[in-house]
Amino acid sequence: MSNYNFSSVYAKHITDLISMKRDFGYKYVTEEFVLYQFDQYVICNNFTFTSITAEVIERWMEKRQNETDATRYSRISALIQLASYMCDIGISNYIPRMPRIPKSDFIPYIYSREEMQAIFKACDNLILSGLHFNSVIIILPTLFRMLYATGIRISEALNLQDSDVHLDENYMVIKEAKNRTDRIVPISQSLSDVCRQYVHYRERLPLKVDKKYFFLSLSGHKCGAKHTVFRWFRLILKNAGIPFTGNHHGPRIHDLRHTFSLYAMEKMTREGSDMYHSMPILATYLGHKSIQSTEHYVRLCRVIFPELERQIEFINQQIYPEPEYGND
Incomplete structure (x- = not known):
């Protein structure tokens, strides 16, 4: 309809x-x-x-x-x-040629590890002024740790249901994602522990209206309004000492996804994986429809971590031995 x-x-x-x-x-x-x-x-x-x-x-x-x-x-x-x-269906129409796909020169904001620690600290120190029964303050410390640790989209996190979050087995199920696909997202033990702490306090809420959802506001309703989380994030950035430039340059909540992806690729490369071999793994984990959506992380990784490029070049030099010239 x-x-x-x-x-x-x-x-x-x-x-x-x-x-x-x-x-x-x-x-x-x-x-x-x-x-x-x-x-x-x-x-x-x-x-x-x-x-x-x-x-x-x-x-x-x-x-x-x-x-x-x-x-x-x-x-x-x-x-x-x-x-x-x-x-x-049999109706003759004029069909024009599609214009070229516009090239994007957008460069995401990549949070440093120090900035992420400052963000977590700012989340943990938030104080609610006044009586705001619909506030989402209770979810923020867990939500932003989850976004950074898994790279899932903010909409995917807010749509999680209790039945999707398996803390004993350390994984989540993302359903009806952007590309209408479901996927399993493994999570670390430390993130499971953080989620358990949140659930402990969530269960003490006097009212739980939308019981099936994982993230609930203080009123017990599903946290479905992303703009509310965005407003809190602006305050968190300010308290963390991270300037907000605006005009689509961020830093944005979605940049946590880019940050996760870049650090994941860096980790796999340092552990010996080829960047391009890592792309299908990362694409599947992120729920990308194709590896083309993941490819720009390779270029970004080379810019931010140039030592990885030198490491790869050194490995490539060892593939073929130097020719030995005889007296013949």
Whole structure:
């Protein structure tokens, strides 16, 4: 079922496409929003064509003020999917060529080990001022240790249920993740101990409304509002002495995932694994759809830990012996 009321001449085809995609297992949330924008665009411009014409598409493809290349790409991609779907059911449409995928020059913020210790200390020293029954302060020391120690996404952590967290066997099950896949995430004994401490205090809450969820607010409800955690994180960064630059440069909560990934790759490389051989392992652990999503950690690892590059170069030099030249 769609979250929007489509009413343009293409409304039925849009809703049918969304239903088909979700039947195939795709969440199709961002695309649904883009198609709703397109639906409104068609209405505002009084388009009544039964097919999607070049005029409709070319005006839609025009870059908007202050729009990033990535946003424009996603707008065009969603419309091309709709046009292709309509062609498949027998309605002739104009299908433009996809623009090039915009190259990202984004460099994530990598927390140092000293900064992580400062973050943990700031979490442990948080004090709640006033009566805020919906506060999530109780989960923060455990949540941020979990994000750093496992690299899971903030949404994956907040959606954990008690049945997903196996502290005796030291693993968690991540269900319905970003790519609609489930995966098992091993955890360390120290993280299990931290989780047990949290559960001990959580069980003392007077009210537990959403009993099945692992992370609960003081009111006993599921901690589902990520923006609330983000506000606390800004305070934690301030108390930890880590400047927040903003403007998409962070530091962000999601950078804990990047930090985990980089340190995991560094550890595997120092223990003798080849960086590129480590990529499939890390990609599976992180729940990446392909190793291409993991590949940038290799480049980042070489920049931040140049000694690893020299180590690899030394090993490579030993593969082939130096030629010995005789008198022949």
